[in-house]
Amino acid sequence: MRSLRALGLAGLLVFAIVAFTPLANRINAWMAGMPTLEASDAIVVLGRGGADADGVLTNRSLRRVLTGISLYDRTLAPVLVLSGSKAETDARRILARGLGVPDSAILTGHPALTTREEAAEIERLLRPLGRSRILLVADPIDMPRASALMKQAGFVVHPAPTASSGPSNPESRLSLARDLTIELCAWAYHRLVGVL
């Protein structure tokens, strides 16, 4: 049972480091990279978590769309592309309209459930319009993979992460660490199957 003890000790140490040190925040900021808020052809807000049955967006989805709307308000691009599931894009469109974005400036494509599907759908949507420079709105941890997939789809990507420093309380840091682990697994999977 020595191996179980060692595993328990290792788990406890990882827990303490993740919850009580800013390690997860540092990784979060590193993955976000430097925002490049330059004038672009479109603001692309990727989906995240969808919306519940009442049409209420998840925390992350809401943060993303609010960042996108704020970039639109700063006239950094004339078009706001809202991606994700149907429920998510519907809820986001209502919110964007409510916050003053004209309907003519909002673009939504077919529902997309993965980042790869979103990249393909956004390419289908923007390519005929000749819009290739995009401000990409995503969470810091999702930015490397999302940015790489968008570049593969032929876009010039200007990253606009929703935040960079991350949470400051232990519980939220643990949640961030879990998301980081998932994202790193997703990155590894994409590398393994040769998509990235």
Place this chain on the structure above:
Amino acid sequence: MVVLTSAVAYFLATRALRLEPRSLRSAITEALELFGLSIVFLVANLAVGICFILGARALSGRFLSVYWVNDSTLGLMSFLQAIVFHCWRRRAR
């Protein structure tokens, strides 16, 4: 908070319950085993969940998100599994 309640628990255990301070070390070791066992159950649960989703995806042709296994209750359930297994093993000794 945790340090304070641990100190109170130590005081009560040694005074009221007359527990041996020397046995605290072996109790901590056993707790580490229990925590390690929880991690084993968690990894097993995640592996089973992901395999199930990927299998269902392949069989049905429909997209099922791996995010379904991303739920904190799985950690709690794994801990409960570990407690039951640990107690069971202790009784068998």
